[in-house]
Amino acid sequence: MEVHVRIPSSLKKLAEGQNVIKAKGETVGKVVQSLVETYPDLKERLLDQQGTIRRFINIYVNGEDIRFIGGLETPLKEGDQLSIVPAIAGGALTGSS
Amino acid sequence: MIRIPRSIYQRMVEHAKRECPLECCGILGGREETVKRVFELSNIEKSSSRYVMSPQEQLRVFKELDEESMDLMAIYHSHPHTIPFPSETDVEMAFYPEVTSLIISLKERDNPVVKAFRIEKEDILPVEIEVI
Numbered sequence: 001m002e003v004h005v006r007i008p009s010s011l012k013k014l015a016e017g018q019n020v021i022k023a024k025g026e027t028v029g030k031v032v033q034s035l036v037e038t039y040p041d042l043k044e045r046l047l048d049q050q051g052t053i054r055r056f057i058n059i060y061v062n063g064e065d066i067r068f069i070g071g072l073e074t075p076l077k078e079g080d081q082l083s084i085v086p087a088i089a090g091g092a093l094t095g096s097s
Numbered sequence: 098m099i100r101i102p103r104s105i106y107q108r109m110v111e112h113a114k115r116e117c118p119l120e121c122c123g124i125l126g127g128r129e130e131t132v133k134r135v136f137e138l139s140n141i142e143k144s145s146s147r148y149v150m151s152p153q154e155q156l157r158v159f160k161e162l163d164e165e166s167m168d169l170m171a172i173y174h175s176h177p178h179t180i181p182f183p184s185e186t187d188v189e190m191a192f193y194p195e196v197t198s199l200i201i202s203l204k205e206r207d208n209p210v211v212k213a214f215r216i217e218k219e220d221i222l223p224v225e226i227e228v229i
Contacts, residue, residue: 010193058152085156086192091147092176092184
């Protein structure tokens with residue numbers, strides 16, 4: 001089954017210049033796996049050393065945050081729209097909150 | 098170079114003042130170096146030294162920018178107590194190195210200073226602001 005994955009311009013140079021990628025997979029996790037296999041440069045940006053999604057990467061399926069609908073196990077259907085959106089974050093001081 | 102209409106520039110500064118002592122954050126959308134719209138977003142950290150934009154609001158703004166054929170031109174946030182220069186946190190969290198970062202310093206409360214940069218992992222490059 002095929003889904004469409006939208007990535008921001010900051011990542012598209014790592015995916016041969018595409019900002020919408022067609023990918024296959026039955027769950028979000030499988031699609032992410034397929035993406036990093038096809039575009040290995042994306043791997044470091046999306047996954048940590050344990051192979052889990054980095055804390056500051058948000059993934060949405062048809063606008064729903066996957067954290068609230070099943071995480072990487074979220075099932076997908078033909079034509080679903082995934083968005084991979086790195087957080088926008090920062091702040092004045094290092095290591096404080 | 099980034100061109101910012103005076104009304105949007107003032108709204109950004111007012112946003113920073115209103116949220117002070119907490120950091121504020123937002124997005125500027127536009128085309129061809131000129132800002133057309135400002136989006137104030139929530140800082141879900143509610144902190145005076147860190148910010149994380151609300152992911153839901155961020156996604157909504159990205160969608161709106163797409164619908165209006167506008168680019169994500171700049172990301173802004175405030176430094177309520179420090180100078181307008183990217184901190185180590187700003188560099189570490191620069192997930193959008195191709196986008197201009199604006200920092201509004203309220204170190205001198207009556208004299209807010211706004212500076213713009215491109216924040217890359219290896220480099221911090223100043224960007225000229227033209228208020229139009």
